Amino acid sequence: SAVISQKPSRDICQRGTSLTIQCQVDSQVTMMFWYRQQPGQSLTLIATANQGSEATYESGFVIDKFPISRPNLTFSTLTVSNMSPEDSSIYLCSVEDSGLREAFFGQGTRLTVV
Amino acid sequence: GQNIDQPTEMTATEGAIVQINCTYQTSGFNGLFWYQQHAGEAPTFLSYNVLDGLEEKGRFSSFLSRSKGYSYLLLKELQMKDSASYLCAVRVPNNAGNMLTFGGGTRLMVKP
Numbered sequence: 378s379a380v381i382s383q384k385p386s387r388d389i390c391q392r393g394t395s396l397t398i399q400c401q402v403d404s405q406v407t408m409m410f411w412y413r414q415q416p417g418q419s420l421t422l423i424a425t426a427n428q429g430s431e432a433t434y435e436s437g438f439v440i441d442k443f444p445i446s447r448p449n450l451t452f453s454t455l456t457v458s459n460m461s462p463e464d465s466s467i468y469l470c471s472v473e474d475s476g477l478r479e480a481f482f483g484q485g486t487r488l489t490v491v
Numbered sequence: 492g493q494n495i496d497q498p499t500e501m502t503a504t505e506g507a508i509v510q511i512n513c514t515y516q517t518s519g520f521n522g523l524f525w526y527q528q529h530a531g532e533a534p535t536f537l538s539y540n541v542l543d544g545l546e547e548k549g550r551f552s553s554f555l556s557r558s559k560g561y562s563y564l565l566l567k568e569l570q571m572k573d574s575a576s577y578l579c580a581v582r583v584p585n586n587a588g589n590m591l592t593f594g595g596g597t598r599l600m601v602k603p
Contacts, residue, residue, distance in 0.1 A: 408588065419578060419596045420534070425587035433587035469533060471591075480524065480591060482533040 379404055379472050383483030390460055390490050397456045398486045400470035405450035410471040411443070414485070420469065426453045460490045493517045495594035497579050502600045503569055511564045511597045513579035521582040521589055525553050525564045528576045528596070537564065537577075566599075574601045 380403040390396050400409065408427055412420040423443055424432040432445040446454045457464050469485045494516045503509040515523070522541040526534035538546055540555035540562060552565040566573055579594040 410590070419593040420580075420591075421593070422590050425585075425590065427587065433585070435585075435590070478522075478539045479536045481536070484533050487531075 378479075379406065379474065379481045381470060381472065381481055381483040383470055383486060385486055386484060387487040388489070390488065392461050392490055394460055395456055395458045396460065396488060397454050398468055398470075400453045400455070400483055402451045402472055406472040407450070408473065409447065409453045410473075410480075411445065411453075411455045412469045412471060412482075414467040414469060416466070423455070423468075457488065460488075462490045464488065465490045493581070493583060493592040495579055495581055495592060497577075497594040497597045499595065500598045500600070502602060503566075504602050505569055505571060507569050508565065508567050509569060509599065511566075511577050511579075511599070513562045513564070513594055515560050515562070515579070515581050515594075517560075517581050517583045517592065519584045520557060521584065523553075523555055523562050524580040524582070524591065525551075525562075526578040526580065528578060530575075534578055569601050571601050571603070574599060 382401045384399050411423045414420045422435050423438045424434040426432045426445050426447040428447045428450050444456045467485045467487050470483045471480050473480045497513045525537040527537050528534040538553035545554045550567045555562045576596040576598050578596045580591040582589050
């Protein structure tokens with residue numbers, strides 16, 4: 378199994394500012410995933426981050442709003458840029474095990490934009 | 492597009508058995524996952540099915556029928572701590588390789 382450390386665990390931010398969320402994995406993984414979970418909703422994939430290449434974004438998400446870095450095989454960051462109250466959500470990073478039979482999640486970052 | 496349906500809420504009694512259904516219509520299929528998520532916490536893995544049939548793991552079992560686009564999660568000997576949301580997710584191909592598409596989740600309340 379993989380252990381994922383995600384920080385910050387929560388933050389309250391002013392609108393118009395940006396927040397960078399960090400995700401550290403205790404083993405090397407090819408792909409890391411960033412999800413958003415809005416209040417009372419299920420998880421929606423924002424993007425897939427591969428090391429050494431640009432992230433692949435899902436429909437409705439763009440790089441200018443959610444820039445992602447993946448400098449090595451154990452670390453990734455997601456930035457929520459120019460925040461508005463609509464960005465208030467839980468953001469989670471995830472990795473899959475090598476056999477692709479399980480996905481592991483970080484503890485999530487609970488973001489509130491005021 | 493991807494469509495994954497599961498009931499929004501269910502209620503069951505401690506000690507009983509509950510079955511949570513999930514139907515899916517997706518562009519491609521590379522496996523189906525069930526996750527448990529307690530309020531304020533990250534999802535935790537429960538089961539994975541890629542072939543038809545039943546997978547049993549302790550009090551939890553998961554069934555898959557690919558021809559029917561159908562899965563269920565069976566929880567036996569319910570305990571109060573099983574009160575949580577249960578998420579059905581299908582792995583589908585995308586431009587990056589594969590991705591998990593989640594259903595809306597089923598909030599299960601276990602009563603004494």
